[in-house]
Amino acid sequence: MKNLVTIDNVDMRYGGADGTLAVEGLTLHVEKGEFAAVVGPSGCGKSTLMKLVTGLHIPQKGVVTVAEERVTKPVSIVGMAFQNPTMLPWRTTLDNILLPLEVVEKHRGRLRMNRAEYVAKAEKLLETVGLKGFGSKFPWQLSGGMQQRANLCRALIHEPDLLMLDEPFGALDSFTREELWCVIRDLHFERKVTIVLVTHDLREAVFLADRIFVMSSRPGRIIEERTVPFARPRDLEIMYQKEFNDIVHELRGSIADARKAA
Numbered sequence: 001m002k003n004l005v006t007i008d009n010v011d012m013r014y015g016g017a018d019g020t021l022a023v024e025g026l027t028l029h030v031e032k033g034e035f036a037a038v039v040g041p042s043g044c045g046k047s048t049l050m051k052l053v054t055g056l057h058i059p060q061k062g063v064v065t066v067a068e069e070r071v072t073k074p075v076s077i078v079g080m081a082f083q084n085p086t087m088l089p090w091r092t093t094l095d096n097i098l099l100p101l102e103v104v105e106k107h108r109g110r111l112r113m114n115r116a117e118y119v120a121k122a123e124k125l126l127e128t129v130g131l132k133g134f135g136s137k138f139p140w141q142l143s144g145g146m147q148q149r150a151n152l153c154r155a156l157i158h159e160p161d162l163l164m165l166d167e168p169f170g171a172l173d174s175f176t177r178e179e180l181w182c183v184i185r186d187l188h189f190e191r192k193v194t195i196v197l198v199t200h201d202l203r204e205a206v207f208l209a210d211r212i213f214v215m216s217s218r219p220g221r222i223i224e225e226r227t228v229p230f231a232r233p234r235d236l237e238i239m240y241q242k243e244f245n246d247i248v249h250e251l252r253g254s255i256a257d258a259r260k261a262a
């Protein structure tokens with residue numbers, strides 16, 4: 001299958017020539033339609049990887065491409081969701097979801113001409129994530145889990161080919177988190193969007209991903225790549241199977257080794 005994302009031998013340093021080398025010789029390919037997860041010790045450069053793919057950082061060495069185009073500026077075919085939803089409190093949930101369309105030049109004109117169509121699309125997304133009828137509420141009227149759901153809608157409103165998720169469920173209780181795993185699982189299954197998920201939660205990675213990349217300690221590079229063998233769509237029950245927990249334990253071992261090697 002074709003790669004949608006390629007990172008080839010990339011170095012990224014913060015703060016000038018003597019600054020922090022965050023990733024070094026980072027190489028990773030994600031296929032179109034694939035669900036990839038990236039795990040690794042704290043501070044190993046996972047968020048840096050996300051910023052390199054989305055074009056928020058440009059590396060000093062090496063090449064990043066998305067959809068066969070070299071990344072030299074923020075990439076428009078990508079949707080992003082981070083740990084903190086950062087919704088604007090003075091806008092309704094629906095208007096927060098429409099925000100990326102107002103910001104990105106390419107969509108601005110279309111939104112003005114076809115607002116009703118985009119509102120309908122936002123409402124459909126809200127329904128998909130279990131928030132039907134909540135579009136008129138303000139973010140502060142929603143629970144943390146509901147805000148994360150709305151955050152996902154915002155990342156998906158421009159129908160991105162690539163969805164980048166950086167610890168999007170980190171701050172949630174475990175029941176809400178598992179519910180949202182199922183929302184993401186279904187979105188991936190129905191929309192065939194390519195997803196890259198950065199997470200500290202190894203069960204989350206094994207439940208959701210087709211392939212898991214393990215990073216070394218800083219400067220980060222990929223030290224292990226693991227294909228998850230379970231058929232899709234997966235049920236939460238799978239987390240009680242021995243094969244599932246064996247993979248989680250092996251990944252935990254790899255990360256512990258990477259931390260020791262630092």
Ligand SMILES: Nc1ncnc2c1ncn2[C@@H]1O[C@H](COP(=O)(O)OP(=O)(O)OP(=O)(O)O)[C@@H](O)[C@H]1O
Nearest residue numbers: 014015020022041042043044045046047048049218
């Ligand atoms: N703007 C910056 N200026 C200087 N150093 C930075 C900057 N951003 C990140 N770093 C450093 O680069 C390294 C990688 O950071 P990054 O945020 O990518 O790691 P991470 O794996 O996402 O961390 P965590 O697991 O704690 O979320 C860290 O050591 C961090 O301190």
